[in-house]
Amino acid sequence: MNLKSFDIVIVGAGPAGGHCARILAKSGRTVLLAEQNDNFNKNDFSSAATPLETLSQFDLPESVIGSFWHKLTIETSKVTQTWESPESLGVVLNFAKFRAFLADEVERFGGEVWLGCRYTGHSQANGETAVEFKQLSDGQLIKVSTKVLVDATGFARAIMYDKENDKPNFLSGTGIEYLIEVEPEVYNKYANDLIFFLGDKWMPKGYSWIFPMEQNRLKVGAGRIFLDAKTVKHLSPLKQYIDLLIDEYLKSKNYKIIDKHGSTLKYSRGLQDIYWKDNIIAIGDTVSTVNFLGGEGIRHGMDGAEIAGKYIEKYLDGKISDFRDYETQMHRKFDGKWNISERLAVRKYIDDVNDELTDKMISYLKYMKTEDIMDILFYYKFEKISRGFGGYLWRKFQGLMQRLRKSF
Ligand SMILES: Cc1cc2nc3c(=O)[nH]c(=O)nc-3n(C[C@H](O)[C@H](O)[C@H](O)COP(=O)(O)OP(=O)(O)OC[C@H]3O[C@@H](n4cnc5c(N)ncnc54)[C@H](O)[C@@H]3O)c2cc1C
Structure with a gap:
């Protein structure tokens, strides 16, 4: 039987898979983008905040934007710091519309998008790769052939690892988020602000957040990372911290939950992922491109x-x-900043930095300019912290970094 044949088959229509399919279709290659979910509202899991330049860097239209933000706030147990700018600093994307846009672009440039198709395996024959999918609506098996196969299945790494047991230990992260509709007076107060909660009061061993979305809608979420499932068994469920933010921080009395979603991140310490095998190549979270600190x-x-x-x-x-x-x-692009971020993440979320030190660090950052805070949070320029710290805290921070380096 002659199989339908493509230059590239990309499995997983997340940001990485969708964008890769888009650029390859645009350059005239025959592309198939396959996704297990049959529509993009089904796994609308990401908070999807990003700096403004993402729009121009990846040529994204206004239609995928949930909201603009021009303020950044960090809340610890005792300290609140806000930095702002007269201009927008970033956006919160509508994650469902954004991925649907990328898939539409693939089709616009002549590629194919198959939704509701789960990758189930592949085999090599005659220099090409046969890829098998199960159509979820009727269980039918479909085979295609390709010159290059791309694993863009995110944390699942469905192609790079045949079996769950073959996977090494990853650092894991879990996040849950509610999309809620709130009273206009509550929304207006937080409409332009990206708020992160770091202290034990709000979210021990993790962080929580409130992000603005479309009119009267907010994303309220909580996440934590852990080395293995045992370490989180004794902790309270994330939902408890989301309720805390809604009741005690937003003080919304009449909110409506529009959607509850969440997902997992699995990150390889030291970026030890498998990047390629024969004609198979892995992209996005499959090779730990997510920054584990933020x-x-x-x-x-x-x-x-x-x-x-x-x-x-x-x-x-x-x-x-x-x-x-x-x-x-x-490795050249990610190793340096990702390794420092990873160590800080382990120190902050797993070893658990003393809550008072978190208060102190954030209160010293108040002297920093908004652009420096953006550089630290979104561009991982940790060296800039020295400017915001007094001598004592800076020495403490350096000592912490030295200890982390030794323990790694
Ligand atoms: C709760 C939470 C909040 C986040 N907030 C932010 C944020 O504010 N800003 C930000 O930049 N990042 C955020 N992230 C991280 C970001 O969403 C991910 O890093 C990003 O989505 C990774 O993109 P990806 O394309 O590599 O993988 P994914 O987005 O995970 O996409 C992988 C796709 O592969 C599909 N798939 C998996 N297995 C198969 C299979 N066998 N067959 C077919 N399809 C398959 C999945 O259904 C999925 O659609 C957040 C993550 C979480 C969990």
């Missing part, structure tokens, strides 16, 4: 997808015979 992964996944796109084109043109250089370039 949990931001959308634009980094898309960044990595662009790097992968270049190597896939070279491979298809016969200029390279494997994806070794892709792996090298990804």
Whole structure:
């Protein structure tokens, strides 16, 4: 039987898979983007906050924006700090509309998008790869053939690892978020503000957040990371901390829950993921492009997808015979900042920094300019912290970093 054949089959229509399919379809390759969910509202899991430049960097339209924000607030147990700008600093994307937009772009450029199709396996034959999907509506099995297969299945890493047991230990993160509709007076108070909660009072061993969305809607969520399931068994459920934010912080009496969603992140310490095997290449969270300190992964996944796109084109043109250089370039791009972020994340969320130190650190940051805070939170320029700290706290912070380096 002759299988339908593609240059590239990409499994997983998240930000990384969707963007990779979009750029390859645009450059004239035959592309299939396959996703297990049959519509994008089903796994609308991400809070999807991102700095403003994401829009121009990846050519995203206004229609995928949930809201703009021009304020950043950090709440600890005892301290509140806000930094703001007259201009917008970033957006909260409507994650469902954003991924649907990427899929529409793939079709606009001549690619195919198959929703409701779960990848179930692949086999190699005659220099090409046969990929098998199960259509979820009727259980039918579909096979296609491809020159390059892309694992963009996020934390599942469904292609890179055949069996769950083959996977190494990852750092895990779990986040739950409610999309709520609130009274206009509550919404107006928080409509332009990205608020993070770091102290034990709000979210021990993790962080929680309130992000603005479309008119009268807010995203309220809580997340934590852990090394193995045992370490979180004794902790209270995340839902309790979301209720706390709604009742005690927002003080909303008549809110309506529009949606409850959540997901998992699995991050490889030291970026030890498998980046490629034969003609298979992994992108996005499958190779830990999510930054584990802040949990931001959308634009980094898309960044990595662009790097992968270049190597896939070279491979298809016969200029390279494997994806070794892709792996090298990804390490060059991510290793430095990701390794520091990872150590800080482990220290803050797992080893649990003393709550008072968190209060102190945040209160010293108040002297910093908004652009410096953006650089630290979104561009991981931790060296800028020295400017905001007094001598004592800066020495303490350096001591902490030294201890972390030794323990790694
Ligand atoms: C609660 C939470 C809040 C977050 N908030 C933010 C934020 O504010 N800003 C930000 O930048 N990042 C945020 N992130 C991280 C960000 O959402 C992820 O890093 C990003 O979505 C990763 O993109 P991806 O394309 O690699 O993977 P994913 O978005 O996970 O996409 C993978 C896709 O593969 C599909 N798939 C999996 N297995 C199969 C299979 N066998 N067959 C077919 N399809 C399959 C899945 O259904 C999914 O659609 C958050 C994450 C969580 C969990």
